Amino acid sequence: xxxxxxxxxxxxxxFVTIGLIGLNVLVFLYQASIGMGGDPRAAxxxxxxxxxxxxxxTGACSVPGEFPSPVTxxxxxMFLHGGLLHVAGNMLYLWIFGDNVEDTLGHGRYLALYLLxxxxxxxxxxxxxxxxxxxxxxxSGAVSGVLGAYILLFPFxxxxxxxxxxxxxxxxxxxxxxxxxFWIVIQALSGILTFSAAAWGGGEAGGxxxxxxxxxxxxxxxxxxxxxxxxxGRL
Numbered sequence: 001x002x003x004x005x006x007x008x009x010x011x012x013x014x015f016v017t018i019g020l021i022g023l024n025v026l027v028f029l030y031q032a033s034i035g036m037g038g039d040p041r042a043a044x045x046x047x048x049x050x051x052x053x054x055x056x057x058t059g060a061c062s063v064p065g066e067f068p069s070p071v072t073x074x075x076x077x078m079f080l081h082g083g084l085l086h087v088a089g090n091m092l093y094l095w096i097f098g099d100n101v102e103d104t105l106g107h108g109r110y111l112a113l114y115l116l117x118x119x120x121x122x123x124x125x126x127x128x129x130x131x132x133x134x135x136x137x138x139x140s141g142a143v144s145g146v147l148g149a150y151i152l153l154f155p156f157x158x159x160x161x162x163x164x165x166x167x168x169x170x171x172x173x174x175x176x177x178x179x180x181x182f183w184i185v186i187q188a189l190s191g192i193l194t195f196s197a198a199a200w201g202g203g204e205a206g207g208x209x210x211x212x213x214x215x216x217x218x219x220x221x222x223x224x225x226x227x228x229x230x231x232x233g234r235l
Contacts, residue, residue, distance in 0.1 A: 003096050003179070004171065007158035014099035016107045020114065021091045024139055027079040028087045051135025052077040054126040061133060073135075078118045080137035090139045096159075097150045098143075104153055109227045117145020117219040124215025128195065136209050141216035144187075148220025151180040187213040 035043035049068075055061035056070040068076060081087035102110040121141020126132075150157075155177040163170045191210030 001179075001182075002162040002164070003093065004160040004162055006096055006100065006154075006160070006176065007173075008100045008154055010099045010103040012103050012107075014102045016111050016114075017094060017098040017102050020098075020111075020139075021094060024079055024081070024087060024091060028081050028084075031080065047080060047082075047135050047137055050076040050080055051137045052122050052126075053135045054130050054132040057122075057126050058130040060131045074119055074122045075115070077122065077135070077137050078115075078139050078142050081139070082137060086138055090143050094139070094143050094146060098146050100154060100157075101146050101149045105149070105224075105227055113145055113149060113220060113223045113227065114142045116223055117148070117216045118142030120145070120219030121209075121212035121216030125209045125212040128191075128211045136212060138209075140209070141212040144213045144216030145220030145223065147180050147183070148217040149224040151176055152221055152224055184214065184217050187217070 031043060031046060034046060050073055052073040053061070053070070056073070081090070098110075098114075101113070105113065118139070118141045121144060122136060125136055125141075155175065157176045158173045159176050159179045160171055160173050161179060163172055187210050190208070191214060194208070194210060
């Protein structure tokens, strides 16, 4: 399922959303330029240096003379991505759902929600797998926070989705409650299955940081309540 647009118009210009998208794209282009330099280890080094590695954050592992500090990587990791589809997917969701949340909260509160949800996402993933040596990268946790706020603010907003199942292609319009509710259920099930498989296999759960998505989503919902003003009194 690929979201195409929603039915909620924005009254203000979403310059924070556009700025975040632009910054993420610029950082990704920088990553890509390093990878095209002929040394794949250079691009990998950026991920390990600026990605948020759970065992570095918990002190279970360390790198002598590391820079930036482990805590700083919680923020730098939000702007790194593992590939074109990774950054494109995150920015698509941010573009479709972010403008309405920004319009409702205001630019400053919206930026705070985005960053704090990203922090909560990283903390959640670290709590689940504190000894992991695999760096976490991507805006997914922060974007998940935006989705959590959106589902509370606009549960019945129409979201146009592109469905592709083999040769079956169709555009449908579903309520945000259904679209984002289904999305978070998939994140939860995927996280449980991945964690269980790693536990049974005695290995380390790599790939997608599913619990970061869940933590960011719940943080976005909680932060929305904390940031409520008369302007968001529609809750």
